[in-house]
Amino acid sequence: MTDAPMNGQPGEVRRGLSRTDTMETVRKGLRRRYAAERRFKWYGRIAIAIALGFLVVLVGSILFRGASVITQTHILLSVELPMDAFSVDGEVTDESLQRADFGGIVKQALRDRFPDVSKRRDRRTLYQLISTGATYELRDHVVADPSLIGQTIDIWLTASDDIDMLDKGYIDRNVDSTGRRVSDQQIAWYDALIADGRLERHFNTTFFTSGDSREPEQAGIWGAALGSFYTLMVTLLLAFPLGVTTAVYLEEFAPKNKWTDLIEVNINNLAAVPSIIFGLLGLAVFLNVIGLPRSAPLAGGVVLALMTLPTIIIAGRAALKAVPPSIREAALGVGASRLQTVTHHVLPLAMPGMLTGSIIGMAQALGETAPLLMIGMVAFIVDLPGGPLDPATVLPVQVYIWADSPERAFVERTSAGIIVLLLFLVVMNLSAVMLRKRFERRW
Amino acid sequence: MVMADTLPDEKTPRTAIVADGVNVHYGTKQALFDVDLDIKQHQVTALIGPSGCGKSTFLRCINRMNDVIDGCSVEGRILLDGDDIYDRSVDVVQLRARIGMVFQKPNPFPKSIFDNVAYGPRIHGIAEKKADLEEIVHDSLVRAGLWGEVSDRLNEPGTGLSGGQQQRLCIARAIAVRPDVILMDEPCSALDPIATARIEELIDDLRENYTIVIVTHSMQQAARVSQRTAFFHLGNLVEFGSTDAIFTAPKDPRTESYITGRIG
Amino acid sequence: MIYTIALAALAAIWFASWKMGQGQARGIIAGGQRMHSLPSHYGAYTAILAVVPAVLALLIWSIFQPLIIDGMIVSSLPPERQALDDLFLNALINDIRNMAAGNPVRDASDPVIIAAAAELSGWQTTANFMLLALLGGLAVIGLFISRGQVVPEMRARNRVERFVMVLLILSSTIAVITTVGIVMSLLYESIEFFRRVPFYEFLFGLHWSPQTALRADQVGGSGSFGAIPIFMGTLLISTIALCIAAPVGLFSAIYMAEFSSPRARSIIKPLLEILAGVPTVVYGFFAALLVAPLLRDGGAQLGIGIDSESALAAGLVMGVMIIPFVSSLSDDVITAVPRSLREGSYGLGATRAETIRLVIVPAALPGIVGALLLAASRAIGETMIVVMAAGLTANLTANPFEAVTTVTVQIVTLLTGDQEFDTAKTLSAFALGLLLFVVTLALNVMALRIVRKYREKYD
Known part of the structure; x- marks a missing residue:
């Protein structure tokens, strides 16, 4: 650039630094400054890359580990069902069926399949191919169709978790056998079963229909899903009406005074109180003073309702604020009372926003773990809960329980549990987004 | 480059900036239509016109402040001492160091008065030593007519000054970089009459050393401070000439309507 | 179970009394008189009078009934069982409750438990009837009062709205109550704790090992x-x-x-x-x-x-x-x-x-x-x-x-x-x-x- 058109003007030369020199200085600094600019931009890019990279690794690793839960290894056994094992005095009754030694029959079937196993210790390792739950699978099968008794049937029984892990490739057979959960012997049997076509992976119904179990291959997510459902129902039934009425009161009716200030300060602070504190409140007040049942969705729902209340109130107030005052003035102008104005005009317009806030609050509640540990929802519960008063656990707590279990197969279950939990969260958040898009209104 | 022919001639002032067929679009909306304009050195050129007429847009083209706005595109050429400032080889940082700007609302940084003025020299690396920096700050504040009022509180925040003082601080901040040209975008619109009068005086003083382009919505101000005036209307440059001529004998009927108060 | 029945009954009373009040108001309007409020306001007013006192009664009942019945069980027990310390007494009462509810019990053959459980079920049945009678009575009284009040001059809308306002205000205090609840419960238990462990030791002590021995012969420190x-x-x-x-x-x-x-x-x-x-x-x-x-x-x-x-x-x-x-x-x-x-x-x-x-x-x-x-x-x-x-x-x-x-x-x-x-x-x-x-x-x-x-x- 040409410079110095005004060089030599009176008052222009200061301390020997002319405008020409100034521009020269600026020009010289440019390279360094633009390098700094690029560096700065890269800091930002790297920061975002770190954050998103973590997200990808987090979700990816869990998907990677959990997806295989879809299938479960089964073993086809030829089971002999001798008449005398099921009958008392030659007669098969319900009672005699219940008393039959199905476990022994399964073990016998295994011995029949591998007749050359004779040592007691070897037999015990042989039995470990099959899940302990196989006994009940066989019983249910026979009870459903007693005419099978006296025959030899082929039945797919659930394999043990170790065999399942071996089949899915999580256990490396090339490792020295002392450091591995499956013995060389078991691997040989496993190979023999595969060669026979007697070992296959089938869809894992157990995982999607049962409650918890100490045995990974029998543990399911359904009990926790039901628990989450009952808990969230209680939360919703409490938090939604309370949240909406509070928002309406504070936004539409409350006078501006010390008391309403106090309420507002409280709401803002409650939103930031650590969740575990709510658990302590639940334990000390709801369980020990009021006497709600321990481990029950009712108590959990009440605690989570208190936690989500601030979210719903804040979202509700924002939705009410977005309704322009002209609507209120129009209603009041035709002689509606303030309450009628709110219920007939303001509330319906604000409802989509309030629902969106509530769904987001529910999603938060669904992912919450810590306060529920305090009120005993971390108990080991096998039975499916039948209502909000039954002992239950919830999805995130189930994940926590499984994550704490040492068996390799529980890593898969835990990851799968997380996938189920995340799926629910995605659905809830997406519906909130859609609701917002659908009813978004520009005034 | 050659010193001899750059010496100013009192009778025919040198041309500092030439705008040649400037069109500006904001997205799909055209804001300026084919503006041709030349700005003389050491004069005050006023841009007037009703709001939304494109005068501010044109001003912001001169130091490429429109670059920061998404979707804004500028066509045509603007020559600063013969070089197109929209040429690829031109560096916008360097350009802005040559063409300073003062904004509608006083916008001192939330820093001390000293740091406000020292900001430009610091980022451009003009003054390395503290003594040099102090000299520049002192000089700039003196030129901006603010030294007497703030000399004893240079370390207090610039945001604590009155509106008029803040605007003079912003002018000092612009001067500190030693620009050739100072652009002023309605510099007095947020100020009271007394503060306005001081700024106008200051503008007149500054003319000696700087080329000044000022956007104003006040015709009286244009008449008071400027030597030449350009009248913009609906994105067109309607009339451009000496301030006296525009205000006493406008050629275009739109100009006449505007200065007599019928439109705008 | 009884509470489900009670709530269902109250819901039914709510709808019925709403219809009654509304119908009464409509009748008056049909007779050619102008009413201050809409018929539905009179319906709401009637429903509130009939149900709200009953709901309050139900709340109070649900708090006190278990306490009273527990007291009655304890006093019906043989004296040597009454003298048990709290822990065992509570276990016993739990057993009796489970027995009465038909759940499995640790010691199902204990005659004391069997007798007490029988008595308990008897009392519970009585209590349930009493509760239903109470709720019904309150509803009838409410209806009776409202009957005389559904008149043209009565400002039913204003009264209903005032009631709704009270509900709104009550729900807005939940946030404050929660905070108070948190502070109180934390403080209460903490004070209990600081009675055992000095405050300065907790705040400035350098060693944390909370295991305490339950009995003298157990391993584990004093905490x-x-x-x-x-x-x-x-x-x-x-x-x-x-x-x-x-x-x-x-x-x-x-x-x-x-x-x-x-x-x-x-x-x-x-x-x-x-x-x-x-x-x-x-x-x-x-x-x-x-x-x-x-x-x-x-x-x-x-x-x-x-x-x-x-x-x-x-x-x-x-x-x-x-x-x-x-x-x-x-x-x-x-x-x-x-x-x-x-x-x-x-x-x-x-x-x-x-x-x-x-x-x-x-x-x-x-x-x-x-x-x-x-x-x-x-x-x-x-x-x-x-x-x-x-x-x-x-x-x-x-x-x-x-x-x-x-x-x-x-x-x-x-x-x-x-x-x-x-x-x-x-x-x-x-x-x-x-x-x-x-x-x-x-x-x-x-x-x-x-x-x-x-x-x-x-x-």
């Missing part, structure tokens, strides 16, 4: 409750978390606010917010399963001994968790810096980076500090990540490669599983909870204040 190692552990992990989250969050926010195109921003911002939506238990699993072993093995490669429950692993993952808090709060405060300041800086020829570093960040600093305080409060109160990835034993160290424990981890370990409510061990969890509450509250209040002041400055 020491010096919480300093726990505070230090919490501090260490939170500091690591902030060291990750502050730069990453801040630079992400700056990039999104100042450099990225609106399109890129509209993609990146929701993606970052996903990090905030992931349940903490997932982060905990991630930390324990992937990050901790990775660090341990990496450390072994470099010859550094890193614990598999190191503070570093927990802090790192916690840092990732709070990145979105820092970034979205900072994004808010950065975009709140007025445009005029940016333009002033660009107008002087500053580059974007210079403008950010020298003008925007200093101007937004109070807001950013507020954001970091909020993030710190999150980190301190975060539970699941540390429960799953940090250590259990108190360890007074500042070495991030060692395992430390935190306040929240201790609360969880002290209170999960079976607990008795009066051992110092259990109560100490509440003292820790009180401390956690106070600290996070202080941080939040401070942060909100700073942020609000900052907003006022640029509004």
